[in-house]
Amino acid sequence: MASATRDALLKLALPLVKNHGFTRSALSLAAMYSPSGNHTAPLNDMAVDALFGEGDEARRTLINAWLDDARASLRSSYSQDDVATSTTQTPSLENVLKTRLNKNEGVLEHLPEAFALLATPPTLSSLVFPLTLDPRPAISHSMSIAVEACQLSGDTSVGAAWYTRRATIAAVYTAAELHQLYSPTTAHEFLDQLLQESRALGTALDEASIYGKYVIDALRGIIRSRGILL
Incomplete structure (x- = not known):
């Protein structure tokens, strides 16, 4: 009940x-x-x-x-x-990802603090928050979108290519979503640019440690610019 x-x-x-x-x-x-x-x-x-x-x-x-x-x-x-x-x-990958970005529009002003909170380990105080961001919730979020987008757009990759494809799309979506937080009007254009360069981006962010560092650096930049305190 x-x-x-x-x-x-x-x-x-x-x-x-x-x-x-x-x-x-x-x-x-x-x-x-x-x-x-x-x-x-x-x-x-x-x-x-x-x-x-x-x-x-x-x-x-x-x-x-x-x-x-x-x-x-x-x-x-x-x-x-x-x-x-x-x-x-079948809808294109670009359209699916843009549709997902559009779903953020009504709550964009609240998302920076929300993402920052998810990245903060619950047991740590706000005094150590700037040094203790955890990228795993953000990675899990973007990977779930990548899996959904691939399925909806008819991606048929298998084996190692399945994981590589989704890791690349997750990295692209993360970058586009973080960009959307401070420049909503250019988010779709930025996503298109990243997808065009997805092979290079996927290589750069394929390793989990590098991807995690990218997410955290981007979050910290947004937090500083917004003056968010949790």
Whole structure:
């Protein structure tokens, strides 16, 4: 029962992110939008802790729910009946990745802090935050998009080529998404440029350690420019 309530409230909280960000407040206010009408006031802190995690863990829960929903929405946007009947061609990789970038547009102002929070190990304090960014959540995020994009665009690579192809696309998408955070109007053009140079980019970022360093350096640059403090 608690799991069903949690999932329902998370779904209700997603539209609130645009105005309230990836915050505990968004989770708290979600209860007031329940179709059951059982809640006429926001959840208190104790209820938010119990359902979604204590402190910033609740925010991480909301961020990951939003990312999962965006990926599911990407999949459904290319599987609806009207789409299937309106075209006879499989969508291009470029179009799939651009569609995913477009899904960020409503919450762009909140994403830098969200990505920074995901990259911060939960057990470490904000005082050591600038030195302790963890690239693994960002890599997992971009790899999941790469796998989805390859499947939707009909990629048929197998074996080692399967992994290389997806690692390259993940690197391209990460770079385009980070670029989108500070230059939204040029994100599609930047993505096109990276895809054209994807062979060279894939070579440069194929190693996990190099890719991770790239992600962290980019995140740090955004954090400095935005003055984000967690």
